[in-house]
Amino acid sequence: MHIAEGFLPAGHALGWTVAAAPFVVHGARAVVKEVRDNPESTLLLGAAGAFTFVLSAIKLPSITGSSSHPTGTGPGAILFRPPVMALLGTVVLLFQALLLAHGGLTTLGANAFAFAVVGPWTGYLVYRLTRGAGAGLLPAVFAGVAMADLATYVTTSLQLALAFPDASTGFVGALVKFLGVFALTQIPLAIGEGILGVLLFRVLTVNARPELERLGVLRPAPLVPTGGAA
Amino acid sequence: MTRRTLVNALLVLAVVALFAVPLLVDGGASEYGGTDAAVTEELAAGGYEPWFESVFSPAGEVESGLFALQAALGGGVLGYVLGRLHGRRTARPSAAAADPR
Numbered sequence: 001m002h003i004a005e006g007f008l009p010a011g012h013a014l015g016w017t018v019a020a021a022p023f024v025v026h027g028a029r030a031v032v033k034e035v036r037d038n039p040e041s042t043l044l045l046g047a048a049g050a051f052t053f054v055l056s057a058i059k060l061p062s063i064t065g066s067s068s069h070p071t072g073t074g075p076g077a078i079l080f081r082p083p084v085m086a087l088l089g090t091v092v093l094l095f096q097a098l099l100l101a102h103g104g105l106t107t108l109g110a111n112a113f114a115f116a117v118v119g120p121w122t123g124y125l126v127y128r129l130t131r132g133a134g135a136g137l138l139p140a141v142f143a144g145v146a147m148a149d150l151a152t153y154v155t156t157s158l159q160l161a162l163a164f165p166d167a168s169t170g171f172v173g174a175l176v177k178f179l180g181v182f183a184l185t186q187i188p189l190a191i192g193e194g195i196l197g198v199l200l201f202r203v204l205t206v207n208a209r210p211e212l213e214r215l216g217v218l219r220p221a222p223l224v225p226t227g228g229a230a
Numbered sequence: 231m232t233r234r235t236l237v238n239a240l241l242v243l244a245v246v247a248l249f250a251v252p253l254l255v256d257g258g259a260s261e262y263g264g265t266d267a268a269v270t271e272e273l274a275a276g277g278y279e280p281w282f283e284s285v286f287s288p289a290g291e292v293e294s295g296l297f298a299l300q301a302a303l304g305g306g307v308l309g310y311v312l313g314r315l316h317g318r319r320t321a322r323p324s325a326a327a328a329d330p331r
Contacts, residue, residue, distance in 0.1 A: 004270045006280030047311040054304025057297050063252040065260030066268060100296050101284035102266070164273060178269065185265050192248045199241050202234070207315035 001071070001114055001156040001182065002096070005104025012163045017109025020090075023117045027086030034080060041080070044204075044211050048076030049088040051200065055193065056092055056115075062185040070193040071152050074145030075200055077120035078127050079215055089116025114155035123148025137205070137218065138198050145197030149190040153182040 008016070034041050055072030062068060076085045090112045096102040103111045127144030131137070157178035166173035204212060212218040231239075274280075288296055 002266045004266065004280065005284045006282035007270055007273060007278070010281065043311050043314060046307050050304045050307035050311065052304075054301050054308060057300035057304065059264060059297075060249050061253055061260075061262045065256065065262065066265050067262040068265045095300065098285065099288070100293060100300070101287040104282065104284060106282045160269060164276075164278070181265050181268055181272075188248055188252070192245050195241055195245050195248075199238060199245075202238060202241075203312055204315070206234070207312065207319045 001068075001111065001153050002093075002103035003107040003110055003156060003159065005097070005101065006106055007104070008107050008110055008159070008163050010106075012159070013106045013109060015109075016107075016113050016159065020086075020109045020113040020117060023083070023086040024090050024112060027083040027088075027090075027116075030081070030083035031087050034084065038214070040211065041215075044079060044208060044215075045076075045084070045088075047200075048079055048084070049091070051075050052085070052089060052092055053095075055196070056096070060189055060192070062188050064185045066181075066185050068153075068182070068185045068189055070189050070196075071115055071119050071149045072193065073115065073120045073152070074123040074127075074148035074193070075141070075197050077124040077148060078141060078144055079212075079217060082117075082120035082124045085120035086112070086116045089120065092116075110159050111156075114152045114159065118155040119148040119152035122151035138201060141201045142194040142198050146190040146194030149193045150183065150186055153186045154179065157182050 031045065034045065052072035055070040057069070059067045059069050071089075073085045073089050076088060090108070093103055093108060093111050093115060097104050097108055097111075123144040126147040127140045130140035130143045135143075157175060160178045161171050161175035164174055165171045166177065169176075205218065209218065209221075213220045
């Protein structure tokens with residue numbers, strides 16, 4: 001989903017930077033507030049950032065014969081709400097833009113908007129809707145994490161179609177073309193990422209139950225009467 | 231092996247299969263070029279010239295190394311956190327046994 005350095009017209013690059021900046025600033029405040037108010041969250045925040053760090057570094061082959069990478073922004077959005085991922089995701093993109101020549105500084109705003117804003121928000125909303133519809137935690141995590149991944153790539157396709165509309169078929173034609181490159185390749189990757197998200201939450205529900213209850217991901221277990229010993 | 235461990239192992243297997251099976255079926259016919267690069271090449275072929283260059287562009291092998299470093303950093307931190315959380319839980323039963331709630 002990385003739009004390479006210099007590959008957006010200056011006006012678009014500036015526009016997406018302006019669009020993404022408030023989310024990232026708000027996200028930075030959300031992270032600081034979370035760490036200050038709940039220092040015990042730091043470990044899980046680290047896990048959320050690390051998850052997106054490792055997943056976005058791995059390029060995976062897809063059935064379409066091309067390769068792409070997952071995003072890893074879904075679990076953090078589900079655990080800590082999307083603003084936190086606006087910062088953590090942008091840090092990942094900055095690392096890749098500066099050290100890997102992957103993505104870019106001029107396209108950082110557009111990439112952050114797709115990867116760190118739209119992806120996490122979509123994943124979080126899908127997770128909430130799925131849970132609201134009565135699904136259990138893990139099916140909702142699967143849906144949310146997979147859709148965070150897919151939505152990021154759909155957004156990148158939209159951004160490119162806006163900047164490079166097709167000469168004859170216009171914006172829609174260009175969108176179909178870019179979706180053909182990104183979205184199709186991404187479907188199996190999104191499924192794989194959804195499964196990894198489920199694995200992560202299976203481990204967390206066992207080992208980090210108090211944190212998940214405090215974050216509202218799990219309902220506190222009812223107090224079991226233990227014959228007056230409580 | 232508990233049922234939970236078994237399900238976790240099967241989930242890992244499912245992820246591996248999801249990416250290994252297409253590779254095996256394909257039999258090396260595809261080049262698996264990156265989608266990011268595919269778009270860049272197409273735009274460049276259409277006459278677009280990037281107006282800004284990357285500040286630092288590592289060459290091939292260095293780049294793969296840095297990607298590996300990124301994955302290692304993420305995997306290391308994730309493993310550290312999960313290990314600590316696991317250790318915290320496994321350390322608790324002994325304490326709980328001495329002091330039941």
